Amino acid sequence: MSWTEFLWTTLGAILTLCTFSFLYKDNPFYKIAEHLVVGVSAGYFVILLCFTGLMPKLITPIMNGSWWYIIPAILGVLMWFRFSKKLSWVSRYPIAFYIGIATGVAIPVEMKNRINSQLFDTMKAPNFSGDWFVGVCDIIIIIGVVCSLFYFFFSKEHKGVFGGLAKVGIYTLMIGFGSSFGYTVMARISLFIQRVQELRNWVTLTKTRTDFTIVLWVVVLVIVLLILMEIIKHLKRKPAETVS
Amino acid sequence: MRKEIPLFIVLVCGIFMALQFFVPHSYSQFLYRYALDWLIVIGIFALALGIWSFIRVSYDKIQRRSENWQYAIIALAGLFGMIFFGMWFMGGLESYMYRHFFSFIMIPIQATMFALLAFFIASAAYRAFRARSILATVLLLGALVVMLRFNPFLGPLGEPTARMADWILNVPNLAAKRAIIIGIGLGMVATALKVILGIERGYMGRD
Amino acid sequence: MNMFERLGKLDRRWIFLLLAVVCVATLLTEFRMPVRVSREVRSIYEFVDSLKAGDVIHVGIDYDPNALAELHPMAYAVMEHALKKDAKIVLTTLSQNGAGMAEQLMLDIIDTMKVQHKKDIKYGRDIVFLGYKPYYSIVILSMGENYRIPFPSDYYNTILDSIPIMQSIQNYDQIKAVIELGSGNIIDAWIADANARYGVKVALGVTGVMAADYYPYLRSGQIIGLMGGMLGAAEYEQLFQKPGTASEAMRVQVSAHVVIILFIIFGNIGFFISRRKGGSVV
Numbered sequence: 001m002s003w004t005e006f007l008w009t010t011l012g013a014i015l016t017l018c019t020f021s022f023l024y025k026d027n028p029f030y031k032i033a034e035h036l037v038v039g040v041s042a043g044y045f046v047i048l049l050c051f052t053g054l055m056p057k058l059i060t061p062i063m064n065g066s067w068w069y070i071i072p073a074i075l076g077v078l079m080w081f082r083f084s085k086k087l088s089w090v091s092r093y094p095i096a097f098y099i100g101i102a103t104g105v106a107i108p109v110e111m112k113n114r115i116n117s118q119l120f121d122t123m124k125a126p127n128f129s130g131d132w133f134v135g136v137c138d139i140i141i142i143i144g145v146v147c148s149l150f151y152f153f154f155s156k157e158h159k160g161v162f163g164g165l166a167k168v169g170i171y172t173l174m175i176g177f178g179s180s181f182g183y184t185v186m187a188r189i190s191l192f193i194q195r196v197q198e199l200r201n202w203v204t205l206t207k208t209r210t211d212f213t214i215v216l217w218v219v220v221l222v223i224v225l226l227i228l229m230e231i232i233k234h235l236k237r238k239p240a241e242t243v244s
Numbered sequence: 245m246r247k248e249i250p251l252f253i254v255l256v257c258g259i260f261m262a263l264q265f266f267v268p269h270s271y272s273q274f275l276y277r278y279a280l281d282w283l284i285v286i287g288i289f290a291l292a293l294g295i296w297s298f299i300r301v302s303y304d305k306i307q308r309r310s311e312n313w314q315y316a317i318i319a320l321a322g323l324f325g326m327i328f329f330g331m332w333f334m335g336g337l338e339s340y341m342y343r344h345f346f347s348f349i350m351i352p353i354q355a356t357m358f359a360l361l362a363f364f365i366a367s368a369a370y371r372a373f374r375a376r377s378i379l380a381t382v383l384l385l386g387a388l389v390v391m392l393r394f395n396p397f398l399g400p401l402g403e404p405t406a407r408m409a410d411w412i413l414n415v416p417n418l419a420a421k422r423a424i425i426i427g428i429g430l431g432m433v434a435t436a437l438k439v440i441l442g443i444e445r446g447y448m449g450r451d
Numbered sequence: 452m453n454m455f456e457r458l459g460k461l462d463r464r465w466i467f468l469l470l471a472v473v474c475v476a477t478l479l480t481e482f483r484m485p486v487r488v489s490r491e492v493r494s495i496y497e498f499v500d501s502l503k504a505g506d507v508i509h510v511g512i513d514y515d516p517n518a519l520a521e522l523h524p525m526a527y528a529v530m531e532h533a534l535k536k537d538a539k540i541v542l543t544t545l546s547q548n549g550a551g552m553a554e555q556l557m558l559d560i561i562d563t564m565k566v567q568h569k570k571d572i573k574y575g576r577d578i579v580f581l582g583y584k585p586y587y588s589i590v591i592l593s594m595g596e597n598y599r600i601p602f603p604s605d606y607y608n609t610i611l612d613s614i615p616i617m618q619s620i621q622n623y624d625q626i627k628a629v630i631e632l633g634s635g636n637i638i639d640a641w642i643a644d645a646n647a648r649y650g651v652k653v654a655l656g657v658t659g660v661m662a663a664d665y666y667p668y669l670r671s672g673q674i675i676g677l678m679g680g681m682l683g684a685a686e687y688e689q690l691f692q693k694p695g696t697a698s699e700a701m702r703v704q705v706s707a708h709v710v711i712i713l714f715i716i717f718g719n720i721g722f723f724i725s726r727r728k729g730g731s732v733v
Binding site: 058184 | 246247249250251253254255256257258259260261262264265266279280281282283284285286287288289290291292293295296298312315316318319320321322323324325326327330331336337342344345346347348349350351352353354355356357358359360361362363365369379380381382384385386387388389390391409411412413414415416417418419420421422423424425426427428429430432433435436437439440447448449
């Protein structure tokens with residue numbers, strides 16, 4: 001690996017450590033990383049939008065004679081009137097066009113996707129043709145779905161039979177949320193593991209060449225110095241805090 | 245004119261797009277394709293609003309010397325640096341610096357910011373995840389079974405735990421999530437209808 | 452103040468440190484975790500394995516770097532598997548920070564296929580990257596009409612009709628399935644706008660946080676398979692018999708889970724002791 005490539009990898013590793021430093025407390029290293037990523041992400045998006053959006057979807061078609069692309073472009077520019085106090089109403093025209101199309105498309109698609117398909121599958125007769133347990137599970141699903149929907153029905157007070165059904169519903173929902181939490185723990189840990197794997201790869205890389213190893217030791221030295229400074233600051237502060 | 249025309253546009257576009265799903269005639273198909281095509285173009289301009297807003301907020305912060313204003317300079321430097329490195333004369337999307345800024349600045353920081361959540365979830369597990377009531381205990385047990393399902397340290401209990409987790413995910417979890425999906429679906433359709441019929445006008449902002 | 456009460460008041464940074472030490476220490480050890488393959492992951496594997504030479508699949512890289520840990524291993528495994536079966540891949544990204552990762556992923560896989568499988572994967576003939584477009588729902592719907600509506604050219608600004616793989620593709624009718632690897636609402640849009648509207652088969656690879664939410668779609672047949680988080684990726688790697696970063700991470704995952712479960716147990720013991728004493732319930 002070349003020196004420049006190694007330095008880029010090292011920059012990635014240092015920024016990872018800067019971000020992790022937040023676990024100790026909010027500090028300038030974390031703040032630098034945080035603000036840097038916001039700016040760089042915005043810049044990345046501007047360029048991406050220009051080269052993969054504006055150019056192929058607007059400039060090139062107009063240059064090739066498809067002049068009618070000027071119409072959506074004008075509608076798009078009208079969006080910018082949102083910033084004007086007097087003329088912000090002008091931006092309602094393109095927004096209305098967008099909202100109208102998006103909501104119109106959503107109605108049949110969501111009816112089919114979220115409501116019909118899910119209801120049809122729930123309404124299937126329990127399958128007792130093979131393993132009886134499958135049939136029992138089918139019945140549990142039907143009861144679980146119906147009772148959970150009862151729980152979401154707030155127009156009627158949750159009392160009596162209705163309240164009982166809603167209670168079964170909330171238990172079902174709790175199991176669902178529990179499963180999501182179990183998965184969430186796994187997900188968050190995965191993210192940390194990946195960062196540790198990346199740092200390990202960087203450390204392994206530094207061992208491949210002597211000059212790379214020096215960089216590793218410089219980074220380690222800086223971290224140790226920062227930790228020492230923090231300890232000294234902490235020790236100096238402690239007696240004063242005890243007195244107060 | 246300021247309200248009526250936008251409401252009319254929403255009504256016409258909404259009804260047309262909803263009906264188009266059921267009437268795949270060549271004319272409606274033609275209009276549908278153009279509507280989708282134009283919407284992407286309009287959207288590109290709308291996204292520029294976000295960038296402009298970010299520049300304005302950061303600039304104001306620097307100008308007013310608000311708290312931590314120095315960091316706003318870093319954010320703006322990142323923005324304009326990235327734009328410069330991504331210019332056509334630098335190679336556009338294939339520019340060396342543009343690609344490397346993405347790989348070695350954006351990826352590590354963004355990925356690590358989310359990795360921090362692993363620690364907060366561990367802390368929350370210790371301090372807040374309590375079996376205070378039967379409902380909380382049910383939630384806790386559900387989570388524990390899902391977490392333990394691939395644990396080899398359980399020995400002979402490993403297989404039954406994995407089966408139990410599969411059952412939880414495929415039966416009660418499925419029922420709960422299905423009810424939520426149906427609820428969201430009904431909510432989405434109802435809101436869409438309210439928007440098309442002009443009952444819900446939040447998107448128009450204030451006068 | 453008993454031990455549990457004292458532990459209850461422990462500075463959270465000690466908890467952070469303990470978790471970090473356990474994770475790093477486990478990563479430095481060398482043991483491989485057996486992974487039990489679930490039905491939902493197996494169905495995606497079997498689908499990809501059944502692809503014939505020349506079949507085209509669409510892979511959506513719809514996530515940002517913050518979900519890279521969970522979804523990148525899936526992307527590597529699925530794409531490598533598909534290319535090994537001589538299938539062709541159309542790659543898109545509808546997540547605003549996904550383009551750079553998707554491009555890198557594609558270049559890495561082309562290299563891997565050359566080095567490890569001795570297969571010469573050609574851009575444009577075997578794989579194409581169409582790039583990014585905003586407003587995922589609209590883009591997914593327009594691809595159902597014609598890929599050329601949202602993507603008149605690919606990521607490198609080459610006109611779609613001049614790319615060999617795209618010459619025979621108009622819309623989802625020519626695609627065997629969409630393998631959507633994503634985080635966020637884009638996944639719902641693929642199920643609604645691609646499957647419900649255009650009837651294309653959809654298989655999902657999602658982050659762990661979202662995995663439990665998609666079981667209803669699996670049962671109703673709206674999706675053909677589901678990979679959830681790093682475990683899903685490890686399961687696929689196991690089936691593909693090529694353990695990668697996800698398989699390696701599973702041993703760390705297990706140790707971290709043990710630590711967190713112990714935290715929960717200790718926290719609850721302290722809670723019950725405090726409650727019995729009638730003291731402050733932390």
